[in-house]
Amino acid sequence: xxxxxxxxxxxxxxxxxxxxxxxxxxxxxxxxxxxxxxxxxxxxxxxxxxxxxxxxxxxxxxxxxxxxxxxxxxxxxxxxxxxxxxxxxxxxxxxxxxxxxxxxxxxxxxxxxxxxxxxxxxxxxxxxxxxxxxxxxxxxxxxxxxxxxxxxxxxxxxxxxxxxxxxxxxxxxxxxxxxxxxxxxxxxxxxxxxxxxxxxxxxxxxxxxxxxxxxxxxxxxxxxxxxxxxxxxxxxxxxxxxxxxxxxxxxxxxxxxxxxxxxxxxxxxxxxxxxxxxx
Amino acid sequence: xxxxxxxxxxxxxxxxxxxxxxxxxxxxxxxxxxxxxxxxxxxxxxxxxxxxxxxxxxxxxxxxxxxxxxxxxxxxxxxxxxxxxxxxxxxxxxxxxxxxxxxxxxxxxxxxxxxxxxxxxxxxxxxxxxxxxxxxxx
Numbered sequence: 362x363x364x365x366x367x368x369x370x371x372x373x374x375x376x377x378x379x380x381x382x383x384x385x386x387x388x389x390x391x392x393x394x395x396x397x398x399x400x401x402x403x404x405x406x407x408x409x410x411x412x413x414x415x416x417x418x419x420x421x422x423x424x425x426x427x428x429x430x431x432x433x434x435x436x437x438x439x440x441x442x443x444x445x446x447x448x449x450x451x452x453x454x455x456x457x458x459x460x461x462x463x464x465x466x467x468x469x470x471x472x473x474x475x476x477x478x479x480x481x482x483x484x485x486x487x488x489x490x491x492x493x494x495x496x497x498x499x500x501x502x503x504x505x506x507x508x509x510x511x512x513x514x515x516x517x518x519x520x521x522x523x524x525x526x527x528x529x530x531x532x533x534x535x536x537x538x539x540x541x542x543x544x545x546x547x548x549x550x551x552x553x554x555x556x557x558x559x560x561x562x563x564x565x566x567x568x569x570x571x572x573x574x575x576x577x578x579x580x581x582x583x584x585x586x587x588x589x590x591x592x593x594x595x596x597x598x599x600x601x602x603x604x605x606x607x608x609x610x611x612x613x614x615x616x617x618x619x620x621x622x623x624x625x626x627x628x629x630x631x632x633x634x635x636x637x638x639x640x
Numbered sequence: 641x642x643x644x645x646x647x648x649x650x651x652x653x654x655x656x657x658x659x660x661x662x663x664x665x666x667x668x669x670x671x672x673x674x675x676x677x678x679x680x681x682x683x684x685x686x687x688x689x690x691x692x693x694x695x696x697x698x699x700x701x702x703x704x705x706x707x708x709x710x711x712x713x714x715x716x717x718x719x720x721x722x723x724x725x726x727x728x729x730x731x732x733x734x735x736x737x738x739x740x741x742x743x744x745x746x747x748x749x750x751x752x753x754x755x756x757x758x759x760x761x762x763x764x765x766x767x768x769x770x771x772x773x774x775x776x777x778x
Contacts, residue, residue, distance in 0.1 A: 458760040490759075507650045513758045538657065546647045547656065 362501070362521045363393040363639045364559070368406020369632035371530070371565050371579070371601035372432050379607030384634030387432040388530045388601065390561065394521050397499030398422040401517060401528050406634065407436030415441035419448075423498055425491075425505075426454040427530060428514035429465055437466070438475050448484035455505070455513035456490035463488045491515055508532045508550040510578040516553040524640040527557035527594065530601045533578050535571075540587040554592035559638055562589060564599035567614060582614045586621040586629065597622070597629040598638070651755050651763045652676065659766075667767040673698035673726050676764070685769055687740065708737040721752035725765040729754045746771070 368386030375385035387404030398419050400410065403426065414422070422442060427433060442448050454462045463479065466488075471478045479486065491505035501521040508516045508529060516529035534540060534549040545551045554560050564585035566574060571581035580588070582599065589597040599618060602611055611631055618629040648656075652668065656677045659666040665682035669675055675696040683689050686704055696704075707715045715736065717723040724732035731753035739745045749770040755763040 456759040458756075458758060493759075493761075507757070507759075509650050509654065536654070536657065538653065547653055549650055549653055552647050 362519070362524055362526065364526060364637065365391045365393075366406075366561075366632050366634060366636040366638075367391060367410040368402075368404045368436070368634060369530075369561075369600050369602060369636075370404075370432075371563070371603055373604045374405040374432075374435075375604040379609075380602075382608040382633060383602060383611055383631055386634060387435070388427075389436060390528060392519060392526065394501045394519070395499040397501075399498060399501075399519070400424045402427055402433040402530065403437040403440055404432050404434070405436045405439075408439040411436070411439065411441035411443075415445065421449040421451075423451045423453065425503075425517055426452065427516065427528070428455060428510060428512055429469070430512070430531070431469065433530070434466065434469055438470055438477055443482045443484045443486070446483040449487070450484050451487045451489060453489045453491050453505075455507065455515045457513055461488065462490060504553060506550050506553040508553070509534055509536050514578075516550045518553045518557065522640070525557045525559075526638070527554045527560045527562075527592075529553065529560070529562050531578055532563045532588075533576075533580055533584075534588050535580065535584040536576060540584065540591050543591075545591065548588070548591060551592055554588065554594055557592070557594045558640070559596045559598060560589050560592065560594035561598045561600045561632060563601045564614070564618070565601050565603045567617075570603070582618045583621060586618050589629075590622075590624050593624070595624075596627050598632050598636075599629055600632045602632070646670075648676070649757055649761075649763050651757045655755060655764075655766060665769040667701075667722075667769075668764060669698070669722070669726065669767070670764040671726075671762050673722075673765075675701040682769065685738070705741075706739045708739060710735070710737070712737070721750045722765060722767045725752035725754045725767070729756075729762055 368389040370385050370387050374387050386406035388402040389404045389406030390401040391410055392399040467479050495502050495504050501519050504518040505515040510531045518527045538547055562585045563580040564582045565579040566581045568581045568583045615631050622628050655668050659679040665685055666679050668677040678690050709715050721732035721734050733751045735749045738748050752767040754765050757763050
Protein backbone atom coordinates (compact mmCIF):
# COMPACT_ATOMS: atom_id res chain seq x y z
CA UNK A 362 0.00 0.00 0.00
CA UNK A 363 1.23 3.47 -0.88
CA UNK A 364 -0.24 6.62 0.58
CA UNK A 365 0.17 10.18 -0.63
CA UNK A 366 -1.28 13.31 0.92
CA UNK A 367 -2.63 15.90 -1.51
CA UNK A 368 -4.35 18.10 1.05
CA UNK A 369 -4.32 18.25 4.85
CA UNK A 370 -5.62 21.71 5.68
CA UNK A 371 -8.81 21.89 7.69
CA UNK A 372 -11.95 23.91 7.15
CA UNK A 373 -10.76 26.28 4.41
CA UNK A 374 -8.11 26.22 1.72
CA UNK A 375 -5.26 28.44 2.86
CA UNK A 376 -2.74 29.29 0.15
CA UNK A 377 0.02 31.73 1.00
CA UNK A 378 3.62 32.10 2.01
CA UNK A 379 2.86 31.14 5.59
CA UNK A 380 1.58 27.66 4.61
CA UNK A 381 4.16 26.62 2.04
CA UNK A 382 5.78 23.80 4.02
CA UNK A 383 2.63 21.92 5.01
CA UNK A 384 0.27 23.15 2.34
CA UNK A 385 -3.01 24.96 2.09
CA UNK A 386 -5.23 22.48 0.24
CA UNK A 387 -8.02 20.79 2.13
CA UNK A 388 -8.32 17.07 2.79
CA UNK A 389 -7.43 14.59 0.08
CA UNK A 390 -5.38 11.42 0.47
CA UNK A 391 -4.51 8.96 -2.29
CA UNK A 392 -4.04 5.29 -1.51
CA UNK A 393 -2.69 2.79 -4.02
CA UNK A 394 -3.17 -0.88 -3.41
CA UNK A 395 -2.83 -3.68 -5.93
CA UNK A 396 -2.94 -1.16 -8.79
CA UNK A 397 -6.28 0.18 -7.55
CA UNK A 398 -6.71 3.86 -6.75
CA UNK A 399 -8.60 4.91 -3.64
CA UNK A 400 -9.05 8.56 -2.75
CA UNK A 401 -10.06 9.62 0.74
CA UNK A 402 -12.02 12.87 0.62
CA UNK A 403 -12.31 15.40 -2.16
CA UNK A 404 -11.10 18.64 -0.63
CA UNK A 405 -9.25 21.13 -2.79
CA UNK A 406 -6.27 18.76 -2.88
CA UNK A 407 -8.34 16.59 -5.22
CA UNK A 408 -7.79 19.02 -8.07
CA UNK A 409 -4.04 18.31 -8.35
CA UNK A 410 -4.55 14.61 -7.70
CA UNK A 411 -7.20 14.52 -10.41
CA UNK A 412 -4.87 16.17 -12.87
CA UNK A 413 -2.19 13.57 -12.13
CA UNK A 414 -4.68 10.74 -12.49
CA UNK A 415 -5.96 12.14 -15.78
CA UNK A 416 -2.49 11.78 -17.26
CA UNK A 417 -2.11 8.29 -15.91
CA UNK A 418 -5.62 7.25 -16.89
CA UNK A 419 -7.00 4.69 -14.46
CA UNK A 420 -10.47 3.84 -15.69
CA UNK A 421 -11.93 2.95 -12.33
CA UNK A 422 -11.36 4.45 -8.92
CA UNK A 423 -12.95 4.72 -5.51
CA UNK A 424 -13.59 8.00 -3.74
CA UNK A 425 -14.32 7.56 -0.05
CA UNK A 426 -15.84 10.57 1.69
CA UNK A 427 -15.70 10.87 5.45
CA UNK A 428 -18.53 13.42 5.40
CA UNK A 429 -19.92 16.13 3.21
CA UNK A 430 -18.65 19.36 4.71
CA UNK A 431 -17.40 21.59 1.93
CA UNK A 432 -13.72 21.34 2.81
CA UNK A 433 -13.99 17.61 2.03
CA UNK A 434 -16.11 18.00 -1.08
CA UNK A 435 -15.24 21.18 -2.93
CA UNK A 436 -12.53 19.54 -5.02
CA UNK A 437 -15.08 17.17 -6.52
CA UNK A 438 -16.14 19.55 -9.27
CA UNK A 439 -12.51 19.89 -10.33
CA UNK A 440 -11.59 16.21 -10.10
CA UNK A 441 -10.61 15.37 -13.66
CA UNK A 442 -11.44 11.64 -13.63
CA UNK A 443 -15.11 12.60 -13.23
CA UNK A 444 -15.04 14.46 -16.52
CA UNK A 445 -13.68 11.61 -18.62
CA UNK A 446 -16.17 9.46 -20.50
CA UNK A 447 -15.62 5.78 -19.89
CA UNK A 448 -14.30 6.23 -16.37
CA UNK A 449 -16.13 4.52 -13.54
CA UNK A 450 -15.98 6.29 -10.18
CA UNK A 451 -17.39 4.75 -7.03
CA UNK A 452 -18.26 7.35 -4.42
CA UNK A 453 -18.66 6.05 -0.89
CA UNK A 454 -19.99 8.05 2.03
CA UNK A 455 -21.90 7.95 5.32
CA UNK A 456 -25.59 7.04 5.07
CA UNK A 457 -28.43 9.34 5.98
CA UNK A 458 -32.00 8.29 6.80
CA UNK A 459 -33.34 11.30 4.94
CA UNK A 460 -31.48 11.77 1.66
CA UNK A 461 -29.34 9.56 -0.53
CA UNK A 462 -25.63 10.22 -0.88
CA UNK A 463 -26.15 11.45 -4.45
CA UNK A 464 -28.88 13.86 -3.35
CA UNK A 465 -26.73 15.29 -0.60
CA UNK A 466 -23.70 15.75 -2.85
CA UNK A 467 -25.94 17.35 -5.47
CA UNK A 468 -26.82 20.10 -3.03
CA UNK A 469 -23.29 21.38 -3.55
CA UNK A 470 -22.77 20.25 -7.14
CA UNK A 471 -25.65 22.23 -8.59
CA UNK A 472 -26.57 25.87 -9.18
CA UNK A 473 -26.47 28.30 -7.56
CA UNK A 474 -23.56 26.93 -5.51
CA UNK A 475 -21.75 25.37 -8.48
CA UNK A 476 -22.33 25.75 -12.22
CA UNK A 477 -21.96 22.07 -13.09
CA UNK A 478 -24.37 19.37 -11.99
CA UNK A 479 -23.63 15.74 -11.26
CA UNK A 480 -25.56 14.76 -14.38
CA UNK A 481 -23.19 16.90 -16.46
CA UNK A 482 -20.16 14.79 -15.52
CA UNK A 483 -19.01 12.33 -18.16
CA UNK A 484 -17.83 9.50 -15.95
CA UNK A 485 -20.18 6.81 -14.76
CA UNK A 486 -20.68 7.38 -11.04
CA UNK A 487 -21.89 4.75 -8.59
CA UNK A 488 -22.88 5.96 -5.14
CA UNK A 489 -22.56 3.67 -2.15
CA UNK A 490 -23.51 4.11 1.48
CA UNK A 491 -20.62 2.68 3.47
CA UNK A 492 -21.59 -0.71 4.89
CA UNK A 493 -21.70 -1.49 8.59
CA UNK A 494 -19.12 -4.22 8.43
CA UNK A 495 -15.92 -4.72 6.53
CA UNK A 496 -15.76 -4.80 2.78
CA UNK A 497 -13.06 -5.29 0.18
CA UNK A 498 -11.67 -3.18 -2.60
CA UNK A 499 -8.88 -4.61 -4.72
CA UNK A 500 -7.98 -7.12 -2.05
CA UNK A 501 -7.70 -4.48 0.68
CA UNK A 502 -9.99 -4.71 3.68
CA UNK A 503 -11.92 -1.53 4.46
CA UNK A 504 -13.88 -0.55 7.52
CA UNK A 505 -15.92 2.60 8.08
CA UNK A 506 -17.05 3.66 11.52
CA UNK A 507 -19.19 6.58 12.64
CA UNK A 508 -17.26 9.09 14.70
CA UNK A 509 -18.09 12.20 16.70
CA UNK A 510 -18.24 15.21 14.40
CA UNK A 511 -21.03 17.52 13.30
CA UNK A 512 -23.31 15.63 10.92
CA UNK A 513 -22.96 12.04 9.70
CA UNK A 514 -19.24 11.36 9.62
CA UNK A 515 -17.14 8.24 9.38
CA UNK A 516 -13.50 7.38 9.83
CA UNK A 517 -11.92 4.81 7.52
CA UNK A 518 -9.49 2.01 8.07
CA UNK A 519 -7.77 0.22 5.22
CA UNK A 520 -5.67 -2.89 5.73
CA UNK A 521 -3.62 -4.84 3.29
CA UNK A 522 -0.83 -7.33 3.64
CA UNK A 523 -0.64 -6.86 7.40
CA UNK A 524 -0.35 -3.08 7.29
CA UNK A 525 -3.11 -0.64 8.26
CA UNK A 526 -3.93 3.01 7.80
CA UNK A 527 -6.64 4.81 9.79
CA UNK A 528 -7.99 8.06 8.39
CA UNK A 529 -9.94 10.30 10.78
CA UNK A 530 -9.52 13.88 9.61
CA UNK A 531 -12.51 15.36 11.43
CA UNK A 532 -13.08 13.92 14.85
CA UNK A 533 -13.80 15.15 18.35
CA UNK A 534 -13.47 12.08 20.58
CA UNK A 535 -12.94 14.25 23.66
CA UNK A 536 -16.54 15.49 23.42
CA UNK A 537 -17.92 12.21 24.65
CA UNK A 538 -15.44 11.15 27.27
CA UNK A 539 -12.16 11.64 29.01
CA UNK A 540 -10.03 9.49 26.74
CA UNK A 541 -7.93 8.11 29.53
CA UNK A 542 -8.85 6.03 31.51
CA UNK A 543 -12.15 5.44 29.69
CA UNK A 544 -12.78 1.86 28.55
CA UNK A 545 -12.04 1.53 24.89
CA UNK A 546 -15.58 0.51 23.91
CA UNK A 547 -16.72 3.99 24.91
CA UNK A 548 -14.16 5.79 22.75
CA UNK A 549 -15.46 7.13 19.45
CA UNK A 550 -13.96 5.39 16.45
CA UNK A 551 -11.79 3.08 18.52
CA UNK A 552 -12.16 0.04 16.24
CA UNK A 553 -11.00 2.15 13.31
CA UNK A 554 -7.86 3.41 14.99
CA UNK A 555 -6.98 0.46 17.19
CA UNK A 556 -3.48 -0.76 16.49
CA UNK A 557 -3.23 1.10 13.20
CA UNK A 558 0.26 1.32 11.79
CA UNK A 559 -0.47 4.89 10.78
CA UNK A 560 -3.23 7.12 12.11
CA UNK A 561 -4.03 10.34 10.28
CA UNK A 562 -6.00 12.24 12.91
CA UNK A 563 -7.59 15.62 13.41
CA UNK A 564 -5.30 17.90 15.43
CA UNK A 565 -6.74 21.25 14.48
CA UNK A 566 -6.35 23.18 17.70
CA UNK A 567 -4.05 23.94 20.56
CA UNK A 568 -5.49 23.00 23.93
CA UNK A 569 -6.29 26.66 24.65
CA UNK A 570 -8.10 27.04 21.34
CA UNK A 571 -10.06 23.85 21.89
CA UNK A 572 -11.39 25.13 25.21
CA UNK A 573 -13.23 27.84 23.27
CA UNK A 574 -14.38 25.47 20.50
CA UNK A 575 -15.80 22.46 22.31
CA UNK A 576 -18.50 20.89 20.20
CA UNK A 577 -17.17 22.19 16.90
CA UNK A 578 -16.19 18.67 15.90
CA UNK A 579 -12.40 18.84 16.06
CA UNK A 580 -9.52 17.87 18.29
CA UNK A 581 -6.63 19.55 19.99
CA UNK A 582 -3.11 18.22 19.60
CA UNK A 583 -3.37 16.96 23.17
CA UNK A 584 -6.50 15.01 22.31
CA UNK A 585 -4.98 13.60 19.13
CA UNK A 586 -1.99 12.30 21.07
CA UNK A 587 -4.15 10.91 23.87
CA UNK A 588 -6.42 9.25 21.33
CA UNK A 589 -3.57 7.68 19.38
CA UNK A 590 -2.05 6.39 22.59
CA UNK A 591 -5.36 5.02 23.86
CA UNK A 592 -5.85 3.28 20.52
CA UNK A 593 -2.26 1.99 20.48
CA UNK A 594 -1.60 3.46 17.07
CA UNK A 595 1.96 2.90 15.99
CA UNK A 596 2.41 6.26 14.35
CA UNK A 597 0.40 9.49 14.56
CA UNK A 598 0.24 12.00 11.72
CA UNK A 599 -1.35 15.29 12.76
CA UNK A 600 -3.94 16.26 10.17
CA UNK A 601 -6.57 18.93 9.40
CA UNK A 602 -4.41 21.95 10.19
CA UNK A 603 -6.34 25.04 11.21
CA UNK A 604 -6.43 27.78 8.55
CA UNK A 605 -5.01 30.34 10.96
CA UNK A 606 -2.00 28.19 11.79
CA UNK A 607 1.01 28.91 9.62
CA UNK A 608 4.01 26.62 9.28
CA UNK A 609 5.79 28.05 12.32
CA UNK A 610 2.76 27.59 14.55
CA UNK A 611 2.27 24.02 13.29
CA UNK A 612 5.86 23.14 14.12
CA UNK A 613 5.35 24.55 17.59
CA UNK A 614 2.28 22.32 17.97
CA UNK A 615 4.27 19.34 16.70
CA UNK A 616 6.88 19.92 19.36
CA UNK A 617 4.15 19.82 21.98
CA UNK A 618 2.78 16.58 20.51
CA UNK A 619 6.23 14.99 20.64
CA UNK A 620 6.60 16.04 24.29
CA UNK A 621 3.32 14.27 25.08
CA UNK A 622 4.04 11.12 23.07
CA UNK A 623 4.61 8.06 25.24
CA UNK A 624 3.79 5.18 22.91
CA UNK A 625 7.32 4.50 21.81
CA UNK A 626 7.92 4.02 18.13
CA UNK A 627 8.27 7.01 15.85
CA UNK A 628 7.18 10.38 17.26
CA UNK A 629 4.19 12.24 15.77
CA UNK A 630 4.64 14.09 12.51
CA UNK A 631 2.77 16.82 10.70
CA UNK A 632 0.84 15.92 7.58
CA UNK A 633 2.08 17.87 4.58
CA UNK A 634 1.14 18.07 0.94
CA UNK A 635 3.22 15.62 -1.05
CA UNK A 636 3.99 13.48 1.99
CA UNK A 637 4.25 9.80 1.09
CA UNK A 638 3.73 6.95 3.53
CA UNK A 639 4.25 3.26 2.95
CA UNK A 640 4.89 0.17 5.06
CA UNK B 641 -11.68 -3.80 23.17
CA UNK B 642 -10.40 -3.73 26.68
CA UNK B 643 -12.78 -6.24 28.24
CA UNK B 644 -14.61 -7.92 25.42
CA UNK B 645 -17.63 -5.59 25.55
CA UNK B 646 -19.13 -4.48 22.26
CA UNK B 647 -17.96 -1.11 21.00
CA UNK B 648 -20.56 1.61 21.57
CA UNK B 649 -22.01 3.68 18.77
CA UNK B 650 -21.55 7.43 18.66
CA UNK B 651 -25.21 7.83 19.65
CA UNK B 652 -24.67 5.85 22.84
CA UNK B 653 -21.37 7.56 23.62
CA UNK B 654 -23.01 10.98 23.38
CA UNK B 655 -26.08 9.81 25.31
CA UNK B 656 -23.84 8.74 28.15
CA UNK B 657 -22.03 12.06 28.08
CA UNK B 658 -25.41 13.81 28.25
CA UNK B 659 -26.49 11.62 31.17
CA UNK B 660 -23.35 12.30 33.18
CA UNK B 661 -24.13 16.02 33.13
CA UNK B 662 -27.76 15.77 34.27
CA UNK B 663 -29.23 16.04 37.75
CA UNK B 664 -32.08 13.79 36.58
CA UNK B 665 -31.75 10.02 36.98
CA UNK B 666 -31.11 8.48 33.58
CA UNK B 667 -30.52 4.95 32.38
CA UNK B 668 -29.18 3.97 28.99
CA UNK B 669 -29.71 0.54 27.51
CA UNK B 670 -28.35 -1.00 24.37
CA UNK B 671 -30.60 -2.46 21.68
CA UNK B 672 -30.81 -5.76 23.55
CA UNK B 673 -32.05 -4.09 26.72
CA UNK B 674 -28.82 -4.44 28.64
CA UNK B 675 -28.14 -1.56 31.02
CA UNK B 676 -24.95 -0.04 29.67
CA UNK B 677 -24.93 3.08 31.85
CA UNK B 678 -26.77 4.93 34.57
CA UNK B 679 -25.77 8.29 35.96
CA UNK B 680 -25.02 9.37 39.48
CA UNK B 681 -28.57 10.58 40.30
CA UNK B 682 -29.84 7.15 39.25
CA UNK B 683 -27.71 5.47 41.90
CA UNK B 684 -30.51 6.03 44.41
CA UNK B 685 -32.85 4.01 42.24
CA UNK B 686 -30.41 1.21 41.59
CA UNK B 687 -28.97 1.28 45.08
CA UNK B 688 -25.42 1.05 43.83
CA UNK B 689 -22.99 3.10 41.81
CA UNK B 690 -22.37 2.29 38.17
CA UNK B 691 -18.69 2.01 38.98
CA UNK B 692 -19.65 -0.92 41.23
CA UNK B 693 -22.16 -2.65 38.98
CA UNK B 694 -20.73 -2.05 35.53
CA UNK B 695 -23.00 -3.02 32.70
CA UNK B 696 -25.96 -5.15 33.75
CA UNK B 697 -27.72 -7.76 31.64
CA UNK B 698 -31.38 -7.02 30.94
CA UNK B 699 -32.74 -9.60 33.36
CA UNK B 700 -30.44 -8.46 36.15
CA UNK B 701 -31.20 -4.75 36.22
CA UNK B 702 -34.94 -5.30 35.90
CA UNK B 703 -34.80 -7.37 39.08
CA UNK B 704 -33.27 -4.54 41.08
CA UNK B 705 -36.66 -2.99 41.80
CA UNK B 706 -40.31 -3.77 41.21
CA UNK B 707 -42.66 -1.51 39.31
CA UNK B 708 -46.36 -1.36 40.20
CA UNK B 709 -49.34 0.34 38.71
CA UNK B 710 -51.64 2.70 40.63
CA UNK B 711 -53.44 -0.30 42.17
CA UNK B 712 -50.26 -1.84 43.46
CA UNK B 713 -50.14 -4.64 40.90
CA UNK B 714 -46.76 -5.57 39.44
CA UNK B 715 -46.43 -4.31 35.89
CA UNK B 716 -45.03 -6.58 33.20
CA UNK B 717 -42.07 -5.33 31.25
CA UNK B 718 -43.99 -4.91 28.03
CA UNK B 719 -46.30 -2.39 29.74
CA UNK B 720 -43.46 -0.28 31.14
CA UNK B 721 -42.07 2.72 29.27
CA UNK B 722 -38.72 0.97 29.03
CA UNK B 723 -40.33 -2.14 27.55
CA UNK B 724 -42.32 -0.10 25.08
CA UNK B 725 -39.24 1.86 24.01
CA UNK B 726 -37.22 -1.33 23.57
CA UNK B 727 -39.85 -3.65 22.12
CA UNK B 728 -42.07 -1.29 20.17
CA UNK B 729 -39.39 1.32 19.55
CA UNK B 730 -41.59 4.27 20.39
CA UNK B 731 -41.57 6.81 23.23
CA UNK B 732 -43.64 6.21 26.32
CA UNK B 733 -44.41 7.91 29.61
CA UNK B 734 -46.13 6.60 32.73
CA UNK B 735 -46.64 7.36 36.41
CA UNK B 736 -45.58 4.38 38.45
CA UNK B 737 -44.78 3.16 41.90
CA UNK B 738 -41.32 1.74 42.34
CA UNK B 739 -40.65 -0.66 45.18
CA UNK B 740 -37.33 -1.95 46.46
CA UNK B 741 -36.48 -5.17 48.30
CA UNK B 742 -36.01 -3.23 51.56
CA UNK B 743 -39.66 -2.11 51.49
CA UNK B 744 -39.19 1.44 50.26
CA UNK B 745 -41.75 2.67 47.75
CA UNK B 746 -41.86 5.81 45.71
CA UNK B 747 -44.16 7.46 43.18
CA UNK B 748 -42.15 8.16 40.08
CA UNK B 749 -42.87 9.23 36.54
CA UNK B 750 -40.86 7.43 33.90
CA UNK B 751 -40.16 8.55 30.37
CA UNK B 752 -38.46 6.24 27.90
CA UNK B 753 -37.62 6.74 24.27
CA UNK B 754 -35.74 4.77 21.65
CA UNK B 755 -32.46 5.90 20.14
CA UNK B 756 -31.99 5.67 16.40
CA UNK B 757 -28.75 6.55 14.67
CA UNK B 758 -28.59 8.58 11.49
CA UNK B 759 -28.53 5.38 9.53
CA UNK B 760 -31.91 4.62 11.16
CA UNK B 761 -30.40 1.80 13.15
CA UNK B 762 -31.95 1.08 16.54
CA UNK B 763 -29.20 1.66 19.09
CA UNK B 764 -30.98 1.36 22.44
CA UNK B 765 -33.15 3.41 24.76
CA UNK B 766 -32.97 6.20 27.29
CA UNK B 767 -35.05 5.91 30.46
CA UNK B 768 -35.57 8.98 32.63
CA UNK B 769 -37.07 8.92 36.11
CA UNK B 770 -38.98 11.95 37.44
CA UNK B 771 -40.11 12.33 41.01
CA UNK B 772 -43.72 13.49 41.11
CA UNK B 773 -44.86 16.19 40.82
CA UNK B 774 -42.38 17.32 38.21
CA UNK B 775 -39.10 17.58 40.10
CA UNK B 776 -36.16 15.28 39.54
CA UNK B 777 -36.07 12.13 41.59
CA UNK B 778 -33.19 11.36 43.85
